[in-house]
Amino acid sequence: MFRKKSKIIASFTGNKIDYSQVNDILTTVWTKLEEDKLELPEIKQIYSVVTELVENAFRYSCPVTESHDCLTCLISETGKKQYQIVIKNPIEVSKTERLKDKIDFVNSLNPIGLKKFYQHEIIRQKDENHAGAGLGLIIIARKINEPIDFKVELLNSTVALVTIKAKMKL
Amino acid sequence: MTKILLNPTKQTPEIDFNFDDVCFLIKGCSRPEDVELFYGPLIKKIDENKSILIENKKHLKIDIHIVYFNSSSLKFLLELLRLCVAIKGPDAVDVNWIYDKDDDDVMEVGHEISEALNLSFVFIEN
Numbered sequence: 001m002f003r004k005k006s007k008i009i010a011s012f013t014g015n016k017i018d019y020s021q022v023n024d025i026l027t028t029v030w031t032k033l034e035e036d037k038l039e040l041p042e043i044k045q046i047y048s049v050v051t052e053l054v055e056n057a058f059r060y061s062c063p064v065t066e067s068h069d070c071l072t073c074l075i076s077e078t079g080k081k082q083y084q085i086v087i088k089n090p091i092e093v094s095k096t097e098r099l100k101d102k103i104d105f106v107n108s109l110n111p112i113g114l115k116k117f118y119q120h121e122i123i124r125q126k127d128e129n130h131a132g133a134g135l136g137l138i139i140i141a142r143k144i145n146e147p148i149d150f151k152v153e154l155l156n157s158t159v160a161l162v163t164i165k166a167k168m169k170l
Numbered sequence: 171m172t173k174i175l176l177n178p179t180k181q182t183p184e185i186d187f188n189f190d191d192v193c194f195l196i197k198g199c200s201r202p203e204d205v206e207l208f209y210g211p212l213i214k215k216i217d218e219n220k221s222i223l224i225e226n227k228k229h230l231k232i233d234i235h236i237v238y239f240n241s242s243s244l245k246f247l248l249e250l251l252r253l254c255v256a257i258k259g260p261d262a263v264d265v266n267w268i269y270d271k272d273d274d275d276v277m278e279v280g281h282e283i284s285e286a287l288n289l290s291f292v293f294i295e296n
Contacts, residue, residue, distance in 0.1 A: 019203045027180075039272075040270075041272065041274060044273070044275055048238075048240075051240050052241060115282075119282060119286055134241070135242075135244065139241050
């Protein structure tokens, strides 16, 4: 039995990611999906998920030792109209539990629950102090067909490497 | 003439806020590097010039033609619309939500924002 090899659409590895690199990844994703003749709604579905994940890595990664290239983004086509986005980035250990709770919560919701929760989150004033799931995670969950996969590995006592994987079938 | 004009970039939308004509336009892609730095001054400027909007009895017309926006932009867009509604009143704000043909995603987001704000939008397919 043969298994189709994944096709890499965009990838990045480094110690940190800057905004021009975020733009490069997103431009590459959009261009390659257009070249693959996907419909605009399909391109935007993938692009939204990639944007939320890569921008999160840009905003929330914490610095690690210069020699440690632990931030990686990999966007690939894993089958016919099947895509996988994997982002690994270092974050403070103290933030991992809350992130896990948020992901577990959005994973527990069905599409109707996700829609209600999305409505709740956009109504909420942006400066209200609360501990709800991030709007970005809700948007990702609404656009993919499987639960968001989440894994934590400790790099040292203060930094953990978080891997978030989103699989989608169009 | 009180206006805010910002040219579009690949990451930020075109902004054309004409306070004297009570017409606002937001058009393009919105995923700024620092969303607060982009939308914060716009929201501040609307607040500073609210007297112009209040004194003019014409409805405030807001054309929103967004091709793509990230989650952080969405929160600020909501805040901007809330402020406009607070200044003019819900009956005097006319939002035209313009979306590209076949872009059901942007259309759906418009419906969800309209519902969240309890404000009727006019939906226009481009």
